Amino acid sequence: MQKLMTRKISTVALAGALAAGLALAAAAPPAGAQTDEETQRGLERFRQMLREDPWANPALLDADRGELLWTTAAGPKNATLEDCDLGLGPGVVDGAFAQLPRYFEDAGRVMDVETRILWCMQELQGVDVAAYVKRPHPSGGQPVKDVGAIATWVANRSEGEPFAPVLDDAAGRATVAMGEALFNRRSGPFDFSCATCHSASGQRIRLQELPHLSQPEEAQVAIAEWPAYRVSSTHVMTMQHRMYDCYWQMRMPQLEMGSEASVALIAYLVDKAAGGEIAAPGIKR
Amino acid sequence: MRTIAFAVALALAAGLPAAAFAQDEGPSxxxxxxxIEAAFxxxxxxxxxxxxxxxxxxxxNASANVPSDAVFEEIRARAAGTIVYPDDGVLVxxxxxxxxxxxxxxxxxxxxYPPRRENGGNCxxxxxxxxxxxxxxxxxxxLMGYGKLRDYSEEAVKAAYEKVYNPHMAFPCSMMPRFGTNGVLTIDQIKDIVALLMDPASPVNR
Structure with a gap:
């Protein structure tokens, strides 16, 4: 509780600092006087400052909201999510994220954290997840939706632990193999696949550096921070949202949250990141 | 027994997905x-x-973007067949x-959608x-100095047009989009990008 209070005060203080920063930015010389490189350096300094204070990450507000959602009765069944089994038994949250994605006997499929939370909302609370899946991700400037807030909290409760997804059974191996095939599959009007941008080290889109995601060392760093506060869209972005956004950029249609493809891609990436230390929620561009 | 072995041999010869026989070979x-269909x-x-x-x-996809020599030639020829040149022959x-x-x-x-402005090339x-x-x-x-490095030759202008229109004609399984063939850019837009690369007055060459 003490910890929670401190965190809240700290995030409120940050909101004030951010507002002050924006006011300063408004008074700064007009855009164009600064080169993109300078802007990029400024953003990097801002991200660095957020990283230096462990309580300064706005995503922690969403994690608090996620905890509240987890413990508050809701849905037609008026139940909380406290009996949700994230893989380590009903109600066990600490360390559960580190072992996801994994196969769930009750659901008969491999699930990532968001797909599992959605499943628990349906099973325990009787929530109509079809309605939720229609608009699962926030637009720019809007806060992360409920499942994402809960996922942020759950992920944070594995912070500092190494990724150890349980994917060595038959279902897990098949899912990772599917994820790898999807990662490399080119289609759409631009002929893009995930690998178009993420299959070499040290490359960039414009000034944005791209992780080489089939390389464990780079995957560990890149995957560790999700869900993350995204400075450019001023909200938390989850891994499911990240996949959806990549397909948007690839000129593909809207990836369905919780689809087998979305879980397979996440399983492939987390499998590559195995052993890397979880640093969620992180801070991204 | 012999029939089953024969059937398996036949299926293998017919190039059926390896996944049907070995579990860790990856999906068909x-x-x-x-x-993919279920996800969208x-x-x-x-x-x-x-x-x-x-x-x-x-x-x-089947060759991890490294096609065999025969497929390489097939892709190159197919790409060449898709290219539409401007009626008046002016490429810049x-x-x-x-x-x-x-x-x-x-x-x-x-x-x-609906489009609010023209598509870009995002070069x-x-x-x-x-x-x-x-x-x-x-x-x-x-691509800095692209035209200058090629002496602004007519062949280089044509090759630049073709590379933007369909890069697989020059580089089968290139990572670059097929801007003309896939209807991303119009012929006039491709000519403008060729100008950016090949016009001696373009900042690319100055």
Whole structure:
């Protein structure tokens, strides 16, 4: 509780600092006087400052909201999510994220954290997840939706632990193999696949550096921070949202949250990141 | 017993997916296609078409973008057959407009409908072009000085047009989009990008 209070005060203080920063930015010389490189350096300094204070990450507000959602009765069944089994038994949250994605006997499929939370909302609370899946991700400037807030909290409760997804059974191996095939599959009007941008080290889109995601060392760093506060869209972005956004950029249609493809891609990436230390929620561009 | 062995041998010879026989060989193309279709429900025909790789992409996907010599030639020939040249034979447009197209990444994302402006080429996402633009990507090679380095030759102008229209004619299984063949850019827009690369007055060459 003490910890929670401190965190809240700290995030409120940050909101004030951010507002002050924006006011300063408004008074700064007009855009164009600064080169993109300078802007990029400024953003990097801002991200660095957020990283230096462990309580300064706005995503922690969403994690608090996620905890509240987890413990508050809701849905037609008026139940909380406290009996949700994230893989380590009903109600066990600490360390559960580190072992996801994994196969769930009750659901008969491999699930990532968001797909599992959605499943628990349906099973325990009787929530109509079809309605939720229609608009699962926030637009720019809007806060992360409920499942994402809960996922942020759950992920944070594995912070500092190494990724150890349980994917060595038959279902897990098949899912990772599917994820790898999807990662490399080119289609759409631009002929893009995930690998178009993420299959070499040290490359960039414009000034944005791209992780080489089939390389464990780079995957560990890149995957560790999700869900993350995204400075450019001023909200938390989850891994499911990240996949959806990549397909948007690839000129593909809207990836369905919780689809087998979305879980397979996440399983492939987390499998590559195995052993890397979880640093969620992180801070991204 | 012998019949079963024979059937297996036949199936293997027919090139059936290896996944049917060994569990860790990865999913078959049909399995991957089914998972993709399920992940993008409720599409109209035009959007559904984006899920399916065409013949060239099927060949690139199957070979991890390193096609055999025979397939390489097949892709090259097919790409050449798709290229439409301007009626008047003029391949160079306006470099000023080409620069605008090179800057713009607008178009064909699901949030871009109905279109609010023309599609861009987004060249800077992957290539260095003019020395003035320092925010450029490195997925593709630097194109700074492109025309000058090629002495502004007529062959180089034609090759540049073809590379933007369909890069697989020069580089089978190239990572670059087929801007002309796939209807991303019009012939006039491609001419403008050719001008950005090949016009001696373009900042790319100065």
């Amino acid at each position: 193309t049909a399995e991957v296609d089914a998972v 429900p409720g599409l109209d025909e035009e959007w559904a078409a984006r899920l399916a790789p065409d013949e060239t992409m099927e060949q690139c 447009g306006s470099w000023e407009n080409g620069e605008k197209l090179a800057q713009s990444g607008y178009g064909m994302r699901f949030s871009d 800077y996402a992957c290539h260095q072009l003019t020395p003035q633009e320092v925010s450029y990507g490195t997925l593709g090679p630097s």
